[in-house]
Amino acid sequence: xxxxxxxxxxxxxxxxxxxxxxxxxxxxxxxxxxxxxxxxxxxxxxxxxxxxxxxxxxxxxxxxxxxxxxxxxxxxxxxxxxxxxxxxxxxxxxxxxxxxxxxxxxxxxxxxxxxxxxxxxxxxxxxxxxxxxxxxxxxxxxxxxxxxxxxxxxxxxxxxxxxxxxxxxxxxxxxxxxxxxxxxxxxxxxxxxxxxxxxxxxxxxxxxxxxxxxxxxxxxxxxxxxxxxxxxxxxxxxxxxxxxxxxxxxxxxxxxxxxxxxxxxxxxxxxxxxxxxxxxxxxxxxxxxxxxxxxxxxxxxxxxxxxxxxxxxxxxxxxxxxxxxxxxxxxxxxxxxxxxxxxxxxxxxxxxxxxxxxxxxxxxxxxxxxxxxxxxxxxxxxxxxxxxxxxxxxxxxxxxxxxxxxxxxxxxxxxxxxxxxxxxxxxxxxxxxxxxxxxxxxxxxxxxxxxxxxxxxxxxxxxxxxxxxxxxx
Numbered sequence: 001x002x003x004x005x006x007x008x009x010x011x012x013x014x015x016x017x018x019x020x021x022x023x024x025x026x027x028x029x030x031x032x033x034x035x036x037x038x039x040x041x042x043x044x045x046x047x048x049x050x051x052x053x054x055x056x057x058x059x060x061x062x063x064x065x066x067x068x069x070x071x072x073x074x075x076x077x078x079x080x081x082x083x084x085x086x087x088x089x090x091x092x093x094x095x096x097x098x099x100x101x102x103x104x105x106x107x108x109x110x111x112x113x114x115x116x117x118x119x120x121x122x123x124x125x126x127x128x129x130x131x132x133x134x135x136x137x138x139x140x141x142x143x144x145x146x147x148x149x150x151x152x153x154x155x156x157x158x159x160x161x162x163x164x165x166x167x168x169x170x171x172x173x174x175x176x177x178x179x180x181x182x183x184x185x186x187x188x189x190x191x192x193x194x195x196x197x198x199x200x201x202x203x204x205x206x207x208x209x210x211x212x213x214x215x216x217x218x219x220x221x222x223x224x225x226x227x228x229x230x231x232x233x234x235x236x237x238x239x240x241x242x243x244x245x246x247x248x249x250x251x252x253x254x255x256x257x258x259x260x261x262x263x264x265x266x267x268x269x270x271x272x273x274x275x276x277x278x279x280x281x282x283x284x285x286x287x288x289x290x291x292x293x294x295x296x297x298x299x300x301x302x303x304x305x306x307x308x309x310x311x312x313x314x315x316x317x318x319x320x321x322x323x324x325x326x327x328x329x330x331x332x333x334x335x336x337x338x339x340x341x342x343x344x345x346x347x348x349x350x351x352x353x354x355x356x357x358x359x360x361x362x363x364x365x366x367x368x369x370x371x372x373x374x375x376x377x378x379x380x381x382x383x384x385x386x387x388x389x390x391x392x393x394x395x396x397x398x399x400x401x402x403x404x405x406x407x408x409x410x411x412x413x414x415x416x417x418x419x420x421x422x423x424x425x426x427x428x429x430x431x432x433x434x435x436x437x438x439x440x441x442x443x444x445x446x447x448x449x450x451x452x453x454x455x456x457x458x459x460x461x462x463x464x465x466x467x468x469x470x471x472x473x
Contacts, residue, residue: 009142010036012341013130014334015122015286016149018046019327020318022106024147024334029113031342036141037115038122038132040150040285044106045099047151048327051171054102056194057358058095059174063201064360067234072397086202088179095174124291127311145313147337148293148301149330150286152279152319159246160186160275166254167247167273170195180204180271184256186244187276188215190357193227195274197359200234207237207268209244209258216357220369220418222404227363227420230400242266247273281320296322306340307333315340329353352435356425361387361401364428367416367435373406380406380415383441383465385457387421392452398422403457405431405441407465412440417458427455441466 011033014021021037022044029035043050069084110117118141120134130146132139154169156162164172170191183199185192188210200206208215208231214224215231215238228238241261248255255269281300288295294302294310301309301316308315315337318330332348339346357363373380384404387393401421407414417431434444445462449455463471 008139010034010116011143012036012145012147012338013038013141013143014147014149015130016040016046016151016318017044017106017117018149018151018318018330019048020151020330020334021046021147021149022109022334023331024149024317024338025115026109026113027335028338028341029115031338033338033341035113035115036118036143037110038118038120038130038141040119040121042119043099043103044110044117045103046149049102049106050099051174053327055095055099055174056170056198058098059091059198060194060358060360062091062094063198067201067360075397086179088202091202092175121285123285123287124293125287127291127314145315145341146291147334148283148286148309148314148316148320149318149334150282150320151330152325153282154275155278155280156275157186157244157277160244160273161247162275163249166249166251166271167275169275173199173272173274176272182270183207183272183274184209184254184268184270185274185276186247186256187278188212188238188240189218189276189278190216190355192274192276193231193357193359195276196231196236197234200231200236205235205270207239207270209239209242209256211241211243213241213261215240216363219355219357219363219365220404220416221371222402223363223365223418223420226401227357227359230361230420231359247275279319279325283320307337308340323350324353324355326353326355349436352432354428354432356428358425361398361421362424363420364424365416365418366428366432367414368406369416369418370406373415378415379409381409381465381467382406383461383463385460385464387454387457389460390452390454390457392454392456393422395452396422403427403461405444405458405461405465407441407462412442412466413438414441414444414462419457421454421457423454427458430455430458 012028013036014025015038017037017039025035025037118132120132123131130141182205185208188208196206215227216224243259245257254273257267260266301320303321317333319325336346354366386402388399393399404418406416414435441462445459449459
């Protein structure tokens with residue numbers, strides 16, 4: 001009996017195996033701790049790996065290939081015999097195979113790093129004991145430290161009840177039984193525009209209903225305007241400044257009632273209504289009160305600057321705490337907590353966590369937006385370079401979009417970088433490095449950029465912001 005108890009005693013237990021949980025667990029193991037992960041579901045990886053980032057990107061890539069074959073191959077001199085068609089079953093199957101490859105990789109990493117995995121629902125008994133329940137069996141884990149990394153779930157709005165049949169979330173949209181003829185997406189944020197891209201490219205009639213007057217409203221306004229133009233080319237109908245009142249499952253279809261920008265009530269129907277209005281922190285079943293853990297009014301776990309809850313040996317990371325709900329934020333925080341427990345003094349600059357939208361062209365942003373700088377009364381200069389003037393973008397027929405950099409005129413400090421264009425998700429990394437180490441705009445344009453590349457647009461934007469002219473094509 002004593003041996004069994006010893007088996008379930010740990011130094012650190014991460015509750016949740018998403019990017020924050022598995023990354024943090026690996027780092028804690030590397031630092032010499034005995035570590036365990038508790039996962040409610042049968043597969044590791046959390047939302048990102050199973051029903052979020054990874055499967056969405058698989059579908060986005062597949063549909064972009066399909067779209068290019070239909071729209072661009074002839075221009076490239078590639079002639080396909082017969083009609084181009086989509087095998088929807090294979091389309092979904094490939095996505096599932098990508099998920100399987102990633103989850104298998106996580107199992108390997110857990111074994112390699114000697115991390116115990118306990119499958120089941122974790123529930124606090126007190127601040128040093130966690131009960132794990134699976135298939136009617138209970139196991140109690142004892143640990144010096146716990147890290148809550150249970151992520152988030154899709155949320156909804158008043159009047160819209162998600163039934164996962166006709167009124168669905170992003171989760172169900174990734175595994176539909178057949179290609180829908182039409183779809184209404186409530187919400188024009190990151191999830192909404194990405195999934196709109198997936199289905200519009202393969203011929204689904206897509207309508208986005210967005211409450212604010214801009215797509216991706218949390219990002220720089222110019223990005224939202226440019227994205228509106230590019231999504232229009234996919235024949236996506238976008239209804240901005242529109243307030244959804246209700247949604248209904250009609251059996252073989254669904255409907256949405258909303259107030260348009262003029263305040264008039266409208267109703268439209270489609271095969272599915274996809275609710276993409278954000279996500280909520282998920283702590284259901286954790287029994288936080290048993291450990292004495294305090295939460296915010298919005299249900300998120302309250303933490304200090306060290307990501308420590310009000311209970312000193314319990315930490316929280318990722319979507320369950322304040323801040324952007326991003327996988328890479330959770331990864332940084334998971335590692336951060338492991339190093340804090342180890343007595344180190346790591347840091348995270350939340351201003352420099354990039355945001356990305358995987359439409360095509362991609363959208364990426366880091367630092368402050370023009371709107372934020374204006375609101376704070378901060379002086380800045382803007383440098384903007386269009387991809388239509390980029391030789392690399394012309395070669396690939398990806399000339400939509402631009403790079404915009406915001407620079408302090410006093411010292412040349414880079415305050416923000418906003419990109420909509422080809423491979424923006426990768427190009428933004430260079431600016432994150434520069435801003436992290438306080439490299440000036442002059443430094444950024446004086447370094448060598450390979451030619452021709454998409455990243456050269458950054459060089460020219462920095463030159464323009466510094467009062468000089470662009471030098472590349």
